Amino acid sequence: MDLGISGRWALVCAASRGLGRGCAEALVREGANVVINARSSESLEKTAEHLRRLNQNVTVYTVAGDIALEETRHSALTACPQIDILITNAGGPPPGDFRDWSRQDWLDALDANMLTPIELIKASVDSMAERGFGRVINITSAAVKAPIDILGLSNGARSGLTGFIAGLARQPQLAGRNVTINNLLPGSFDTDRLKNTQQGVAQSSGLNYESVRESSRQKIPTQRFGTAEEFGAFCAFLCSAHAGYMTGQNILLDGGSYPGTY
Numbered sequence: 001m002d003l004g005i006s007g008r009w010a011l012v013c014a015a016s017r018g019l020g021r022g023c024a025e026a027l028v029r030e031g032a033n034v035v036i037n038a039r040s041s042e043s044l045e046k047t048a049e050h051l052r053r054l055n056q057n058v059t060v061y062t063v064a065g066d067i068a069l070e071e072t073r074h075s076a077l078t079a080c081p082q083i084d085i086l087i088t089n090a091g092g093p094p095p096g097d098f099r100d101w102s103r104q105d106w107l108d109a110l111d112a113n114m115l116t117p118i119e120l121i122k123a124s125v126d127s128m129a130e131r132g133f134g135r136v137i138n139i140t141s142a143a144v145k146a147p148i149d150i151l152g153l154s155n156g157a158r159s160g161l162t163g164f165i166a167g168l169a170r171q172p173q174l175a176g177r178n179v180t181i182n183n184l185l186p187g188s189f190d191t192d193r194l195k196n197t198q199q200g201v202a203q204s205s206g207l208n209y210e211s212v213r214e215s216s217r218q219k220i221p222t223q224r225f226g227t228a229e230e231f232g233a234f235c236a237f238l239c240s241a242h243a244g245y246m247t248g249q250n251i252l253l254d255g256g257s258y259p260g261t262y
């Protein structure tokens with residue numbers, strides 16, 4: 001299927017590794033030009049080289065910096081000649097006990113996982129609406145639907161974003177102009193983030209890393225972790241010309257882990 005996004009411009013945040021990189025790869029394979037971002041310029045440039053090899057007909061720009069900072073957002077937004085597709089993403093907040101978190105810990109989580117996506121969306125959706133095409137995907141977490149106790153900062157900040165998006169996506173001046181805004185909720189994808197979390201669980205519980213990984217794998221109905229490639233492929237479809245009738249949705253990609261009927 002031709003996704004109909006060849007020649008479109010996409011800004012993909014936090015994309016040198018993991019899920020963001022999976023999204024950038026899938027968009028580039030479909031012929032979209034991309035601006036990719038991450039804090040470490042070394043790994044970002046390596047990823048950019050890889051994307052250019054995947055499809056020599058697209059343009060790939062890089063903007064290194066923390067996307068939670070205003071100056072990085074400004075550079076990323078201006079590096080993109082026009083933003084047709086926006087993928088918001090950033091590292092997740094650290095795990096812990098809410099009794100230990102300071103006001104600053106909460107502000108950092110809100111900045112990275114709620115206010116940064118909102119600022120990026122604010123800067124791009126009205127011009128998408130003027131051009132009659134726009135796709136925004138926020139990478140959030142399955143924890144929005146099924147909270148994980150040690151990830152309270154993530155549960156809170158991402159739920160705030162989710163509530164805001166539910167209202168925004170339904171504005172007729174956006175939805176009625178072919179601008180869709182959806183959230184993708186990853187369960188367990190085999191990225192550095194998942195490995196680090198599992199290593200943390202192993203250390204704090206005294207179990208070995210391999211057994212923590214194995215028991216977490218066995219709890220997933222598909223009996224495996226997801227891959228960044230399949231996450232990216234799903235994201236690219238949601239960004240496609242064919243996905244204009246879906247907006248304001250929270251889509252779980254979790255191998256069937258969420259136990260509810262709806």
Ligand SMILES: NC(=O)c1ccc[n+]([C@@H]2O[C@H](COP(=O)([O-])OP(=O)(O)OC[C@H]3O[C@@H](n4cnc5c(N)ncnc54)[C@H](OP(=O)(O)O)[C@@H]3O)[C@@H](O)[C@H]2O)c1
Nearest residue numbers: 014016017018019038039040067091092188189191192193
């Ligand atoms: N993997 C999962 O199973 C899973 C499940 C639920 C939710 N999530 C969430 O999905 C998001 C992506 O996770 P992932 O698994 O892809 O993580 P990952 O493999 O650790 O990759 C994170 C990527 O984001 C970049 N990054 C991190 N913080 C950034 C910042 N402030 N500004 C710009 N770039 C930043 C990293 O590069 P630099 O370090 O160089 O900046 C890297 O490219 C996270 O918010 C995570 O909490 C993941």
